[in-house]
Amino acid sequence: MQKDHHFKERKGGFRKHANSRYSQNKSQRGQAKAQKERDVIITVKRLGINGEGIGYYKKKIIFIPGALPEEVVVAKIVKEYPHYLQGELVRIKEKSPDRVVFPDQVSPEIGGLELAHMNYDAQLRFKRDNVLAALDKYHPRGYKNYKVKRTIPAPEQWHYRAKAQYQIERSGKDVLLGMYAPNSHRLIDLPEMPTQSVDTQRTERAIKDLIVKLDVPIADVRRQRQGIKTIVVRQSEATKEMQVTLITVGHRLNHMLELADRIMELPDVVSVYQNETDWQNPQVWGNKTEKLKGQNQIMEEIMGKQFALSPRAFFQLNPVQTTTLYSEALKLLSLTPDMTLIDAYSGVGTLGILASDQVKQVIGIESIPEAVLDAQHNCELNHVKNASYLQGSVEKLLPQLQKDEVPIDALIVDPPRTGLAKSLIKTLLRVKPESFVYISCNPSTLAQDLVLLGEAYDVRVIENVDMLPQTPRCECIAKLVLRKDLR
Numbered sequence: 048m049q050k051d052h053h054f055k056e057r058k059g060g061f062r063k064h065a066n067s068r069y070s071q072n073k074s075q076r077g078q079a080k081a082q083k084e085r086d087v088i089i090t091v092k093r094l095g096i097n098g099e100g101i102g103y104y105k106k107k108i109i110f111i112p113g114a115l116p117e118e119v120v121v122a123k124i125v126k127e128y129p130h131y132l133q134g135e136l137v138r139i140k141e142k143s144p145d146r147v148v149f150p151d152q153v154s155p156e157i158g159g160l161e162l163a164h165m166n167y168d169a170q171l172r173f174k175r176d177n178v179l180a181a182l183d184k185y186h187p188r189g190y191k192n193y194k195v196k197r198t199i200p201a202p203e204q205w206h207y208r209a210k211a212q213y214q215i216e217r218s219g220k221d222v223l224l225g226m227y228a229p230n231s232h233r234l235i236d237l238p239e240m241p242t243q244s245v246d247t248q249r250t251e252r253a254i255k256d257l258i259v260k261l262d263v264p265i266a267d268v269r270r271q272r273q274g275i276k277t278i279v280v281r282q283s284e285a286t287k288e289m290q291v292t293l294i295t296v297g298h299r300l301n302h303m304l305e306l307a308d309r310i311m312e313l314p315d316v317v318s319v320y321q322n323e324t325d326w327q328n329p330q331v332w333g334n335k336t337e338k339l340k341g342q343n344q345i346m347e348e349i350m351g352k353q354f355a356l357s358p359r360a361f362f363q364l365n366p367v368q369t370t371t372l373y374s375e376a377l378k379l380l381s382l383t384p385d386m387t388l389i390d391a392y393s394g395v396g397t398l399g400i401l402a403s404d405q406v407k408q409v410i411g412i413e414s415i416p417e418a419v420l421d422a423q424h425n426c427e428l429n430h431v432k433n434a435s436y437l438q439g440s441v442e443k444l445l446p447q448l449q450k451d452e453v454p455i456d457a458l459i460v461d462p463p464r465t466g467l468a469k470s471l472i473k474t475l476l477r478v479k480p481e482s483f484v485y486i487s488c489n490p491s492t493l494a495q496d497l498v499l500l501g502e503a504y505d506v507r508v509i510e511n512v513d514m515l516p517q518t519p520r521c522e523c524i525a526k527l528v529l530r531k532d533l534r
């Protein structure tokens with residue numbers, strides 16, 4: 048450990064970072080004691096699930112964003128909650144060998160760079176440790192025997208994000224384009240985001256310039272004025288085609304079609320969509336999506352197969368590393384030609400289509416109608432004749448398949464961060480697919496679901512694939528095997 052590292056260049060940034068990230072929960076904010084800020088010396092013991100340093104002060108846990116394990120830091124206690132303290136990093140007295148210089152062109156409080164002050168090997172270790180910690184917290188049956196593999200690194204640690212989703216807002220005479228500070232409505236202008244692809248970033252800025260030039264209305268939440276709220280730019284890794292979606296409050300905005308024409312002139316842009324939302328909707332995307340210009344979808348390629356993507360369809364943010372994720376997951380499924388594979392939470396049909404030549408049939412289940420249409424179109428594009436896609440919730444459709452006596456031999460689930468619904472787990476414990484792989488982007492919900500699934504399944508192995516370097520997030524792939532006594 049190196050001594051007496053003064054943290055001048057980042058001090059201010061981390062203070063804001065610490066404040067915003069941990070003081071936002073309203074009920075907790077109410078309980079926080081108003082107190083005089085004071086500096087304390089803390090030895091950091093470990094990282095929390097969001098990448099924040101954790102230490103103890105007078106036997107109480109203290110969270111210090113930006114601090115690393117083994118570091119001795121001076122922290123300011125900014126809030127005192129009944130069960131923990133919120134700290135801000137002031138100065139590093141003893142520096143961790145894992146510390147690296149944070150990218151200087153961007154504010155540390157921006158989401159998505161929570162681990163950017165830590166070297167990449169340490170980030171990979173942290174991601175595996177996060178899985179172990181979740182298992183240790185919920186202790187699913189036999190978890191001590193799980194083989195939790197080393198995190199598979201991403202080939203690119205910077206500029207890997209193929210989709211940018213930035214908010215646009217007026218601030219006095221300026222127009223800001225970027226992301227909100229975590230848990231707040233304070234927009235941070237983001238001319239540079241080091242994990243974002245250069246092309247998507249450049250296109251975002253060019254669209255902002257066009258909006259200003261053509262005087263297209265920008266949404267104003269305070270005055271409830273209609274306009275453009277969010278600009279989404281997604282690029283295909285294989286074809287470089289770019290799809291732009293302007294998320295608006297209000298339908299026909301002044302100069303909107305002229306704007307779409309001008310956006311189409313930008314390099315690689317092949318389609319412009321408008322998605323309409325309203326002030327009541329807490330989600331970024333609204334329900335109405337309409338094409339303004341260009342082609343319906345952009346084309347992506349994974350493992351030699353073509354995938355058409357419409358604006359609302361889910362696709363991994365890191366297309367280069369997606370091949371690793373999918374090939375590891377399919378390897379663990381151990382498919383045979385007589386099997387029926389259920390691709391639950393199928394998105395645009397990627398996993399099922401990639402597995403289709405190894406099984407008798409594939410049935411995909413997905414809730415977003417546009418994604419289901421994309422999946423059906425993707426089957427045609429790839430001449431896949433043994434796959435079909437159902438639109439609806441997995442919770443409702445899986446029991447229906449069982450009722451209809453569809454053989455469910457192999458199952459892959461790839462749910463959102465919330466994990467599997469309890470009702471679905473009950474169905475799975477009845478159906479007992481022989482081959483079962485669970486892809487999870489949240490070790491905590493994975494561990495909780497494994498507790499319940501442990502009634503019928505053992506876990507053979509958990510693979511970790513790093514899709515999002517510089518963030519605390521990781522994709523886990525768990526291979527579940529039916530318990531011997533139930534086979």
Ligand SMILES: C[S@@+](CC[C@H](N)C(=O)[O-])C[C@H]1O[C@@H](n2cnc3c(N)ncnc32)[C@H](O)[C@@H]1O
Pocket residue numbers: 360361362363392393394395396397398412413414415418439440441442461462463
């Ligand atoms: C993490 S993505 C996985 C998509 C796909 N497997 C892939 O790798 O591209 C989760 C998908 O599940 C869909 N989804 C979310 N909740 C669902 C539910 N209850 N039933 C069916 N699909 C759901 C989402 O629309 C999204 O496409």
